[in-house]
Amino acid sequence: MAKSTIKSLSRLAIIKSFYSRLKAIGKASDEPARDLYSYLPNKLALSLHPHVQYLKVAEIIPHGKDMKSFVFVADKERGTEKLAWFSAGQYLSVTVDIEGKPFHRPYSIASSPRDTLDGKYMITVKRVGGGVCSEFILDNWTVGTQLTASAPQGDFTYEPLRDASTVIGIAGGSGITPFRALAKSISEGDEKCSLVLLYGSRTFDDAVFSDEIGEMAKKCDKIKLVNVLSNEEKEGCESGFITAELIKKYAPKGEYSIFMCGPQAMYNFADKEIEKLGIRKKFVRHELFGEYFHPEKNADYPGNINEEFTLTVRICGKESVIKCSADTTLLRAMEQAGLNPPSDCRSGRCGWCHSQLLSGKVYTPASVDGRRLADKEFGYIHPCCSFPLSDVTIDVPPMVK
Numbered sequence: 001m002a003k004s005t006i007k008s009l010s011r012l013a014i015i016k017s018f019y020s021r022l023k024a025i026g027k028a029s030d031e032p033a034r035d036l037y038s039y040l041p042n043k044l045a046l047s048l049h050p051h052v053q054y055l056k057v058a059e060i061i062p063h064g065k066d067m068k069s070f071v072f073v074a075d076k077e078r079g080t081e082k083l084a085w086f087s088a089g090q091y092l093s094v095t096v097d098i099e100g101k102p103f104h105r106p107y108s109i110a111s112s113p114r115d116t117l118d119g120k121y122m123i124t125v126k127r128v129g130g131g132v133c134s135e136f137i138l139d140n141w142t143v144g145t146q147l148t149a150s151a152p153q154g155d156f157t158y159e160p161l162r163d164a165s166t167v168i169g170i171a172g173g174s175g176i177t178p179f180r181a182l183a184k185s186i187s188e189g190d191e192k193c194s195l196v197l198l199y200g201s202r203t204f205d206d207a208v209f210s211d212e213i214g215e216m217a218k219k220c221d222k223i224k225l226v227n228v229l230s231n232e233e234k235e236g237c238e239s240g241f242i243t244a245e246l247i248k249k250y251a252p253k254g255e256y257s258i259f260m261c262g263p264q265a266m267y268n269f270a271d272k273e274i275e276k277l278g279i280r281k282k283f284v285r286h287e288l289f290g291e292y293f294h295p296e297k298n299a300d301y302p303g304n305i306n307e308e309f310t311l312t313v314r315i316c317g318k319e320s321v322i323k324c325s326a327d328t329t330l331l332r333a334m335e336q337a338g339l340n341p342p343s344d345c346r347s348g349r350c351g352w353c354h355s356q357l358l359s360g361k362v363y364t365p366a367s368v369d370g371r372r373l374a375d376k377e378f379g380y381i382h383p384c385c386s387f388p389l390s391d392v393t394i395d396v397p398p399m400v401k
Contacts (some may be wrong), residue, residue, distance in 0.1 A: 011395050012317050048151070049084065050151050051151075053074070053083065054074070054078035054146070055080065055121070056073060056145060057141055057142065057143050058072065059143065064206075067124065067127065070123055070141060072121040072149075073119050083119060085152075086109060086152030087157040088157060088178065088182040088184075088190075089158070089182060090109055090153060090154045091109060091153055091178075091345075092106070092150055092152060093344040094107055094148075095147060096133045101335065101336075101338040102335075103132060104343045104344065105134075106347075108124075108181070109122065109123060111184070112181050114190060124174055124208070125138060154345070156287040156288070158182065158193050160192065164256045166194045166196065166257070167195050168250070169197040170200070170258060170262070170266075170270055171198070171199045171200065171260075172201075174208070175260075175261035176208060176209050176210075176213075178287060179195070179261065183213050186222050187219065187222075194223070194224075196252075198238075199225065200266065202230050203232040204227060204234050213225050224250070228241065242269075248277065255283065256279075256283065257284070258279065258283060258285065261286075267286060288346070291331075291332065291347070292329065292385050295327070302363065308323055308325045309323070309325075309391050310391045310392075311324040311330060311334070311388065311394070312392070313334055313393075314394070322337040326388060326389070330384075330387075330388065330394065331383040334396070339396075340399050342396075343383075345384070346385075347368055348371075353396075355380065355382075355395060356379060356394060357392070357393075358394060359391075360391050361388075361389040362389060363388075364382070364386050368385040381394070
């Protein structure tokens with residue numbers, strides 16, 4: 001009985017009810033509640049988790065020709081007085097407007113939480129071949145560019161109740177950014193763990209922030225940096241790839257946590273190496289690596305990657321019919337059509353793009369399938385990591401930020 005009742009609920013009716021409640025709340029008085037025990041916690045919660053942050057670019061730091069760091073400050077003219085605090089390892093979901101189409105992309109915060117008290121965030125963007133947003137940002141953002149972003153999000157953070165006192169960090173490419181934040185936070189005394197950072201790069205020149213983190217390590221005995229170069233041999237650096245043997249070489253005796261951040265290929269390799277170490281799963285943490293590509297490389301992929309399908313999208317009762325290739329996620333297809341679907345992590349975990357699959361079949365790689373059991377039972381998917389196997393119809397929640 002309960003299952004049939006849940007399935008009969010109208011998503012549109014629920015959304016209308018939600019907006020009617022927001023409208024009623026909006027008509028309420030702006031006067032603070034007299035009960036400080038309810039007012040102050042709510043005010044604090046809003047300052048830590050704002051619905052949106054209005055930012056502008058204050059500084060641009062180039063790292064070669066295909067990577068730049070962007071320093072953001074609060075855009076007070078548009079209503080953001082100060083930046084929301086965060087924990088080292090979290091990310092911002094940044095909205096990028098390209099020819100009138102909004103795209104949302106997650107970028108790890110490379111600055112430390114303490115920098116936020118000085119009114120600054122920093123992210124680092126690397127050019128990705130075919131990457132719509134990375135290419136636009138690197139080619140178009142200048143000092144003064146205005147943008148919107150989410151509150152800090154994500155759980156790629158050190159938690160002493162869960163994690164070991166020593167973190168083995170495995171970073172690849174631009175995946176160094178959350179580790180820069182963690183190392184800086186450790187050196188500033190705000191994080192109590194130790195960090196052994198194994199940083200994989202092709203060459204030493206590709207290892208952005210290596211010199212900076214190396215200086216932190218010289219001043220703080222809780223930080224150790226090991227550069228691992230795949231295409232170059234250099235004194236003081238390891239050569240090759242980050243293997244189980246290399247991890248054991250630098251790991252402490254006893255328990256330790258492993259935090260990983262980098263490209264999808266690095267995860268595929270490192271996960272197999274970590275299995276050899278017999279570490280409990282709670283001590284292995286993956287940062288979101290963004291959108292999934294090449295589902296056909298998975299042994300269980302059942303489709304034809306060269307096919308093209310029709311994607312019917314319903315948002316608040318409005319229906320749009322667009323094309324979606326088999327090698328493209330439903331989310332990316334909707335963005336390219338200018339539909340502005342909700343998204344944050346783009347990695348199957350946060351659930352912000354949570355949508356109902358009304359008809360058709362999709363493929364979701366097991367490694368990024370972050371749905372709850374109830375989602376699978378009642379036909380809900382995450383479009384950010386779902387690839388069409390047939391013509392598909394989905395019901396998508398509106399972007400309410």
